[in-house]
Amino acid sequence: MAGKPNLSTTVLMEKIEKLTAEDIIGTGGFGTVYRLVLDDQTALAVKKLIRGIDRDRGFERELEALADLKHKNLVTLRGHYSAPNINILLYDLVGNGSLDTWLYEYEAAGLQPLDWDTRAKIGIGAARGLAYLHHDCVPRIIHRDVKSSNILLDADLEARVSDFGLAKLMDLDKTHVTTMVAGTLGFLAPEYVATGLATEKVDIYSFGVVLLELVTGRHPCDNLFKDSGISLPQSVRNMIDEKNLAVVLDGLLVGTCPDEEVAVFVDTALFCTSSLPSHRPSMAQVVKMLEGHQSSRPSIGNDSIASSSHKPR
Numbered sequence: 001m002a003g004k005p006n007l008s009t010t011v012l013m014e015k016i017e018k019l020t021a022e023d024i025i026g027t028g029g030f031g032t033v034y035r036l037v038l039d040d041q042t043a044l045a046v047k048k049l050i051r052g053i054d055r056d057r058g059f060e061r062e063l064e065a066l067a068d069l070k071h072k073n074l075v076t077l078r079g080h081y082s083a084p085n086i087n088i089l090l091y092d093l094v095g096n097g098s099l100d101t102w103l104y105e106y107e108a109a110g111l112q113p114l115d116w117d118t119r120a121k122i123g124i125g126a127a128r129g130l131a132y133l134h135h136d137c138v139p140r141i142i143h144r145d146v147k148s149s150n151i152l153l154d155a156d157l158e159a160r161v162s163d164f165g166l167a168k169l170m171d172l173d174k175t176h177v178t179t180m181v182a183g184t185l186g187f188l189a190p191e192y193v194a195t196g197l198a199t200e201k202v203d204i205y206s207f208g209v210v211l212l213e214l215v216t217g218r219h220p221c222d223n224l225f226k227d228s229g230i231s232l233p234q235s236v237r238n239m240i241d242e243k244n245l246a247v248v249l250d251g252l253l254v255g256t257c258p259d260e261e262v263a264v265f266v267d268t269a270l271f272c273t274s275s276l277p278s279h280r281p282s283m284a285q286v287v288k289m290l291e292g293h294q295s296s297r298p299s300i301g302n303d304s305i306a307s308s309s310h311k312p313r
């Protein structure tokens with residue numbers, strides 16, 4: 001077992017073996033995630049991978065490199081454990097769920113809709129996390145599966161990017177069967193779908209889609225886009241060409257946010273989702289563009305849309 005928790009592997013594995021269906025947080029393409037609270041109240045997310053990790057192929061080294069990464073906008077990998085029949089990743093538990101739940105299922109989850117300031121904070125935080133992976137890690141890390149369900153929110157609704165590095169590991173092991181390439185259609189850069197070749201620009205495209213989710217409140221896999229064959233970025237481009245920014249704004253935000261801030265987010269998102277990868281900005285540029293909007297912004301709020309009165313799930 002690599003990384004933290006302050007427990008012997010045996011004790012930890014005993015606790016993990018006792019996890020039941022009641023402890024399940026959710027299931028994704030790589031496996032099932034459980035909540036585990038240790039005696040010292042450390043809360044962990046235990047990801048049980050559906051297929052094995054081949055320990056001879058450098059995965060241990062890769063996982064150890066991932067466990068070394070610390071950034072306030074990344075979900076920390078605390079450890080991993082591989083044995084013939086069990087492969088486990090241990091992460092910090094991020095207590096407030098994923099961004100997609102907050103955007104699309106907030107009513108069912110008993111949450112308040114996200115206000116503009118919080119959405120802007122989440123966009124900037126996620127951009128910083130991704131910029132760290134692209135620019136500050138050696139070798140650099142391409143996420144490959146950037147999407148709103150991989151952006152978790154902590155107690156302060158700060159973004160924590162999850163699942164980085166995992167797509168590459170599992171792709172090497174050919175276990176991720178959700179799509180031919182890692183990722184979810186709707187978020188994927190066209191050249192990634194066509195070639196399967198992942199570069200930083202693939203993440204930047206997907207991040208642009210996430211920015212559009214924050215602004216429009218629309219999921220890129222919405223039937224509307226599937227039926228029309230037009231992607232979320234293309235649909236926003238078309239609408240802005242024809243009319244103005246207000247037509248693309250999430251109805252929940254109308255009248256609550258300054259046009260110039262929304263414009264910065266939309267411009268950045270459209271820049272990120274340029275069809276030619278070479279026309280897309282770097283993540284460092286994205287952070288600068290998004291941060292640029294903050295300095296002189298007036299605070300405009302709407303009491304019906306809360307940021308601080310969220311309820312934990």
Ligand SMILES: Nc1ncnc2c1ncn2[C@@H]1O[C@H](COP(=O)(O)OP(=O)(O)OP(=O)(O)O)[C@@H](O)[C@H]1O
Binds near residue numbers: 178
């Ligand atoms: N560190 C964590 N803290 C809290 N919840 C988590 C954590 N990691 C994952 N989850 C939750 O567990 C569930 C499954 O997550 P997982 O990352 O396996 O799949 P996904 O992102 O939903 O889908 P995919 O595998 O296709 O990317 C999701 O509801 C996710 O929000």
